[in-house]
Amino acid sequence: MLGEELNFRRAAEKLFITQPALSTAIKALEHQTGATLLNRNTREVTLTEVGAAFLPLARQALLAVDSAVDDLVSMARRNRRVRLGYLIGTGADVLFRLVRHFEAVYPEIRLEPREFDFSDPTAGLADGTTEVALIRPPVDLPEHRMLILDAENWVTCLPRDHRLAHRSEVSITELLDDPIVVAPGTAGRWRDYWMATDARAGRPPTIAAVAATYEEETTTIARGLGISFTSESIARLYNRQGIVYVPIVNRRHSYTALAWHPARIGEEAAALIRQVRDEWSFEEGQATERPATYY
Structure with a gap:
């Protein structure tokens, strides 16, 4: 910025720093490299021959940094996902509805459903393979919470x-x-x-x-x-x-629930839980939250 403005005050304003801080940074760079980048006097600031040669290299480096940051943002967006487990046969209609509704509201977040058999009725929650899961309680998850979504005979x-x-x-x-x-x-x-x-x-x-x-x-x-x-x-x-x-x-209902550990979910999984809590209709117009060991 200083190489373009050739004025410490204007360059500092555009960089949102103080003029002394900018001057100190330039002097530190010159001292570190042993190269004089600017000619300074009371009337003007000009680039030295070395400074003029360095300016396009600095611009190129900054563009590369900006490009890398853009790539990082894109990668972060592509990696926004929710690891969703479900127990085999558990509420197929519920799973389709949940995925369809969530992806319509959050197209930038990818749901990754994974099926689990009877050997793990927690559908990956117990070992952290999944963040949230469709299960049929009761399960051995004493620290987890769940939203009851459906009831069956x-x-x-x-x-x-x-x-x-x-x-x-x-x-x-x-x-x-x-x-x-x-x-x-x-x-x-x-x-x-x-x-x-x-x-x-x-x-x-x-x-x-x-x-x-x-x-x-x-x-x-x-x-x-x-x-x-x-x-x-x-x-x-x-x-x-x-x-x-x-x-x-004369047998109590079997329930289908969305379960999770409150301390082990990211913001994407939290968004899924909020949507289900707000939109799902079961008891009194909304999903009912309970401990995963309730039944």
Whole structure:
């Protein structure tokens, strides 16, 4: 700037610094390099021969810095993302709606959905693989929060030739003695929940098989090896030959929720949570926030 203005006062004003500070910076550069850049007298400031040669190099360097800063801003914008986990089969309609609405409002932020099977019902939240996740509580996440987005009835998945397959509804107590297909042991509380442990009065279940996906689960049941408990949306998504879904009466709803750890989210994930909280309609017109271990 000084090389162009050749006036300390005007150059300092354009740089938003004081005239003495600019003069000190120029003298420090000259002292460091051993080159005299300016001729100074009481009437004027002119460039030395070295200063005139240095000026275009300085301009080029500044342009390179500006370009690098622009590239950095562009990279930061491209890297604005939310790592969104979801448990396999969990609210497919909910996931599509969430992604579609968020990307319409925040086109500059990229949602990166990743599916998790039954071995991790926290959908990546437990180990930090994801920032936010669509889950089915309860899960082992004592420090996390969640917004309840949907509620569904329980159903049982039965082999087509099961003694109760013809029924329009069943009580869960009628099925507690049947062998059951369960999630892997790593599922923790979630596995216990879908084994209906609370209804067994201490009687251990007879485990027919362990399945990490609904495909494994329904295939095992179609072979007649056992039954399972699941939700009504799964009955729509995973219907196949050899199985029947029957509604279960007198059982609390299963919930779909968006969960996160308050101290482990960036501003992009926070924007997603705000949008869901403000726009989602479930209980009394808005999503309901609760601890992730509520159910």
